[in-house]
Amino acid sequence: MVITLYADRRTLDIADIAGRLARALASRLPAPGAVVATTKPGGGEARLRLGGVPHASFPPGATPAEIVVALQRLAAQYPATIVAWSGAPTEQALAACDSSQRVLLVSDPSVASIRGTQRALKLCSSLGYDAGKVGVVLHGFDADAPLGPRDAADVLKREIFWILPGERDRERDKAFEGLAERLSQQAPSR
Numbered sequence: 388m389v390i391t392l393y394a395d396r397r398t399l400d401i402a403d404i405a406g407r408l409a410r411a412l413a414s415r416l417p418a419p420g421a422v423v424a425t426t427k428p429g430g431g432e433a434r435l436r437l438g439g440v441p442h443a444s445f446p447p448g449a450t451p452a453e454i455v456v457a458l459q460r461l462a463a464q465y466p467a468t469i470v471a472w473s474g475a476p477t478e479q480a481l482a483a484c485d486s487s488q489r490v491l492l493v494s495d496p497s498v499a500s501i502r503g504t505q506r507a508l509k510l511c512s513s514l515g516y517d518a519g520k521v522g523v524v525l526h527g528f529d530a531d532a533p534l535g536p537r538d539a540a541d542v543l544k545r546e547i548f549w550i551l552p553g554e555r556d557r558e559r560d561k562a563f564e565g566l567a568e569r570l571s572q573q574a575p576s577r
Contacts, residue, residue, distance in 0.1 A: 389468045389486055391489070391490045392405055394494070404524075404551065405471035407563045410563075423465045489520060495527045501543065528550055532553075
């Protein structure tokens with residue numbers, strides 16, 4: 388199973404989210420048990436935040452076809468591959484999304500991020516992705532956030548797939564465990 392986490396705003400949080408999700412998924416999936424978190428080209432800083440999760444990077448300047456081949460190889464080797472991608476949608480990012488069984492659009496509670504998620508939802512729809520492939524994950528929506536999860540769902544006109552709280556470690560760990568459980572129920576058996 389290939390899962391792409393995508394945020395249109397450049398953020399190192401996407402690598403942290405990928406690493407935490409990969410660790411939570413690893414215990415639920417069949418051997419080899421390891422989950423690979425792949426980051427966009429040049430993701431050196433992001434690699435540091437993956438916390439022991441096996442990591443593979445796309446080669447700098449990889450073509451969309453090379454991204455597809457790399458993800459096919461990883462999918463053959465690991466039960467789950469988490470792709471962390473942020474920034475403007477590029478041909479490479481779209482190749483990763485096309486190769487994924489799930490695309491999780493990650494949004495924080497800022498207006499700019501919500502707008503970016505709206506644009507990403509429209510793009511996914513125009514590419515023909517069905518609603519079952521694309522989900523919205525809210526990140527950092529705490530009690531003091533400028534928008535609440537219900538507000539975000541109303542603005543996005545979309546059910547929220549999952550909510551990841553901000554800095555409260557115990558709640559955050561439980562949220563990642565719950566997200567991993569939901570995703571692993573959809574994972575193909577090996």
